[in-house]
Amino acid sequence: MKVITQKDKHGRFEINGNVYEFTTDLLYTKVTVIRDMNYPFDVYQDKYGNYVLCKCEPYPCFDSSDRVFEDRFYRSYLICSSKDELIEKYNYIMKYNPGCCADDYTPSLLAPLIFVDDGKSTICIMTESDKNK
Numbered sequence: 001m002k003v004i005t006q007k008d009k010h011g012r013f014e015i016n017g018n019v020y021e022f023t024t025d026l027l028y029t030k031v032t033v034i035r036d037m038n039y040p041f042d043v044y045q046d047k048y049g050n051y052v053l054c055k056c057e058p059y060p061c062f063d064s065s066d067r068v069f070e071d072r073f074y075r076s077y078l079i080c081s082s083k084d085e086l087i088e089k090y091n092y093i094m095k096y097n098p099g100c101c102a103d104d105y106t107p108s109l110l111a112p113l114i115f116v117d118d119g120k121s122t123i124c125i126m127t128e129s130d131k132n133k
Contacts, residue, residue, distance in 0.1 A: 002104075003126070004126045005124070005127075013114075013125055015114070015125070015127065016050075018046070018048045018050070020047075023123065026044060026052045026054070028044060028046050031043050031045055031051070034086075034087060034090060042054045050079050050080060051081075051083060052080070053080060055075070055078075056075050056076075057075075058072075073118050076114070076116075077113065092109055098110070101115045101124070102115035102124040102126035106126060108128050111126050112125070112128070114126075
């Protein structure tokens with residue numbers, strides 16, 4: 001069962017028993033796990049040593065004026081307990097191209113996932129309550 005919650009963008013949140021002050025806690029150290037990884041992905045280790053697959057996409061723009069002034073992004077952080085889990089999630093995304101926005105249509109395989117819309121004051125967190133059962 002997926003659990004999707006909204007949290008204040010500037011407040012604490014907890015994933016797998018680890019407490020994060022801000023989403024920047026997810027991006028503690030940039031690492032290389034998969035060579036030739038496709039944009040818009042980066043891989044980090046959080047302050048607890050978990051791997052984080054980070055997908056960053058720019059807001060849609062409809063003309064050149066939009067592009068000049070638009071600085072917002074959609075950011076998805078997929079927390080992985082191992083390199084194997086990270087590679088599994090990356091391969092799944094590359095094969096099926098699912099949305100990574102922590103909604104009812106996002107596959108449970110991608111949990112836990114944090115979705116940040118720079119234009120909103122909240123973040124969306126998707127966890128799976130029975131993942132280890």
